[in-house]
Amino acid sequence: MKVHVTDLKPGDRLLADTFNEAGLHVLQQGTELKEEEIHKLMQHGVDYVDIEPAVQQPAIAMIHTQQYELLQKTKPYLEQAVDGFESMYLEALATGRFNEGVVDDIMEPLVDQLKEHKDIVSLMLCIDQNDDYTYIHSMQVGILSYYIASWLGFSKEEAYEAGRAGYLHDIGKCQIPGSLLNKPGKLTFEEFEEMKKHTIYGHDIICSSTPDTIPALVALQHHERDDGSGYPHAIEKNEIHPFSRITAVADVFSAMSMNRVYQSKQELLTVLRELHTMSFGKLSANATQVFIRHMLPNFIGKNVILSTGERGTIVMTNPADFFRPLVNTGDRFVDLSAEHDIGIDQIFL
Template sequence: MEAVRIRTDQAEAGMKVASDVYTSNNQLIIPKDTELDERMITRLRFYNIYGLLIYRNKPQVKLVEEVSYIEMLRSTPEFKKFNRTYVETIRNVEDNFNSVLNGQDEFDIDNLLAETDRILQEGRNGAHILEMLHGIRNYDDMTYVHSLNVSLICNVFGGWLKYSAEDIRILTLAGLLHDIGKMLIPREIITKADALTQEEFKIIKTHSIKGYQALKDQTIDIRVKYAALMHHERCDGSGYPNGFVSEQIDDFAKIIAIADVYDAMTSNRRYRNAICPFDVVEEFERDGFLKYDPRFLIMFLERIVQSYLHNIVRLSDGREGEVIMINKLSLARPVVRCGSTYVDLSKERKLSIKEII
């Protein structure tokens, strides 16, 4: 029988589930081939399951129009509430940044962190926050939007690293302020849709020093200032502005460097669409272990790919399937179940995941 993907609010008693249904914590709640009843549908809503695969057992009847994972996510009241809070927070953060950079005020640290807390309270856990961010990737990626995303990723990252509450607080703030120097770069360069000239790129690269200078006299933790200065440094000495090597780079700057690149690559840009998270993970695996601190990079990549376990993906050959197992030695290449076929992408090197659907 043909399987079709539906939103949870379209589920009806009597429909048969075409694939195992898991919670965000990887708990199986409804096995494949189970016939839904009202109790099970209530359970789906309780666990905030956005959609599921069901069998279309009556081909002549069009049950629903098949929808993508992102469409299912965006249709939920939970996402709509998260999105409203996100937009309000961006506006407030932008106002705070501008008032400080115009010399009208100092950074109100408690107020800035209260803004990020508003969003964090909308999420159930770290994976859920990242899932929500994935749903808003079509927003214009202005500097303060990117800064907010990096701040939220850093908060989740700090939890994964089991940092103290105070260190997570400082890391979250450092993520929010890491790109403050870009506010001091001419807007026509920051927002340019075409490729930057060599001279324009040189100007862009001054943002880390400008950011440090904007923060150096503020009454904030030194690690926040270092993050603004060092988040483009790389452990192999290939970064800027100073070409520091690993032992010269502050740990918070190393963490923010990873979050910064991940968000930039998985976000829509004026000159390209968002890159699939699995492609980003593969890029990190291929070139990242010399540039980024392995202590942080391995943890980050493992947690990122785990957050996509049991998601439906589209492979490079057009087939669709469910991510069912992560390969520890090749994180970007999990095992995907396509119907009755199991595709181990760590062995099928000509195939790859092209899209989360």
């Protein structure tokens, strides 16, 4: 059957050799199309091709229903993690320590839920951001640290420990005055120096609460950078614990993608692009790249609002620019890698 290239789907197979208008051979007969091949056809200006359609996958509506049900099942565990961190935060504020048992009571059932999720973008988008930033941020960083460690090949036990440490990384902020945490404008030099102490406060609070030294080290080091430009001790990558480097990636992603008093959230693909830039010297290259590699496929099928005001759906990631995908608005296909004056304002389920 002959179809327009914008209607091609991964798994379709070419029934004939394909040439562009100049007669240049593009793809040979029998090629099973993947995203890269479909984009290649578009780049060469090919309009129609003869294909054998891919074997039909389960109905998209059924997949969406299953995804929705899974997210609804997980939401209570996310809310428990936010409420639990608030409880520990307030306890640490009052006493300088927290109940260690609460952490595992929250993290163990949460991680059991996370094992069922493949689409982490949907999981991030479903999180209600109406609670206090620090509480939600800590929950997100715990989740993302667990996933990154898993994707890097750490054992289940190690990935759990990485997630646990990520969950506790900002507990030291309870010792920072609220006037600094909630200041809408730029911090002065003196104020920023005080803010940086939350890493030291967190280390001390965790050491007072548990004999496990790794979460304390992650709290201390999650703002250190591979090139030595971080804080509090300006150490370089060989001195930074692997879990601290993982949490640093999760921390930056979560912070940039959430609303804060001094910064509006950025859409997720823009954040991933910034992480990619930071992976060259600032953040762990391995942790950052494995995170980006696992996140990008999850954007296909997500709804967007473009800077033009048009609504559409991401239909394909772009091999030439992973962070500027192809969007179907219903009326047209917008290749953001080619139309640089158009961007994505919002991504949603």
